[in-house]
Amino acid sequence: MDLPSWADDKLGTMKRAALWLVTVVGEGNVFTKEDVKAAFPGVSQADRRVRDLRDHGWQIDTNREDASLGQHEQRFVRQGEPVWEPGKGSRPSTSITQTQRREVLARDGHFCRSCGIVPGQTYAGTYETAQLDIARRVVKRPDGTEGTELVTECNRCRVGGRGKPTDLAVLLAAVEGLGSLERKMLTEWIAEDRREFSTVERIWADYRTLPEESRAQVRRVLAPPAG
Template sequence: MALPSWTDTKLGTMKRAALWLVSVVGEGNTFTKENVKDAFPGVSQADRRVRDLRKHGWRIDTNREDPSLGQHEQRFVAQGEPVWQPGKGSVPAQSLTDTQRREVLARDGHFCRSCGIAPGEEYPGTYQSAQLDIARRPVKQSDGTVRVENVAECNRCRVGGRGKEADVEALIVGLSKLAPMERQMLSDWIDADQREFGMVERYWADYRTLPADSREKVRKALSD
């Protein structure tokens, strides 16, 4: 089925913006607010209508989700609901309030539930600092149904984990196969709600940040 024209002014701005992204920008490509203004001259809040598409499953990243992007760049990553079709796009997904967002962060201990990093900490082996946000995680339940739950996640894990589904039952089955010592170790981590990295892992992270000449010095010192 042929797509409607994004220049059709009879369509709402959000629908036109969605069609513009699909027809002109293309998935995987970048655009800026100036591009949006040029595409929709005289249309107020066109950039906001682009952002509204995220409520309908569209993935549009900024440098918050993708550090490779410039401050004014956005990337059209993936199309969501075809909002231009009849009956689509009229009821946006419910957004979290500031209070709900704070509650999720507090419940999750103010650290990423995927990698354990806290906001402002540097990722091991890099000089990049983490930022926390709320991700919507599909979780497969024991009865086979899927429920979307909110979870704290850092900017890097949000990018890498998009579209992934957690499976509670598979995890429980896997736990039953662990040896007693392994089960106790995991139980201790769960009770403490954290896993401490050993010194060797920390030294490895420090080593990876070094330039080539300095890495060679470390290799020689380790072999002596």
């Protein structure tokens, strides 16, 4: 079946952007915001419509997910829902009311469920403060069906998005496989909706973020004395 033309201005911008990615950019290839502007001259918020495709299962990575990308580059990794088809990518499925927003923020504890940051908190190593937004997460349920659920994420995690659906059946199976001590520990974390990390875990997390020269210094401190 032939695809509609991405240049057809009778289609909505998001549908045109999806077709442009498929037919011009191609899966696995890189594009920039300037490429989007050049493809859709005079179209306001064309880049935002590209981002909206993530809500329909499209995987579009930034340098947060793919370290090989530049700051202004994105990679079209995988096509999601064919939003140009009748009944797909409709506005009702992407609209979040203020009531829904308040409800989701309240049940999620008013912090980012991906990284734990709270609104107004400064990201480590920057002067940028976090803002909370509502993201859509595609969840594959134990019965095999897929649905879109709402979750609180900060502006950084929201932009990154998630390419693959969360497989709830796999997670539940992993929970079932836990030993009694691990189940007790997980139950306590869930009840508190937080986890206190040990000193060594915090050191490990900091170590992972260091450049190699600094990582080498840590390894030298840990190395047993000669002789």
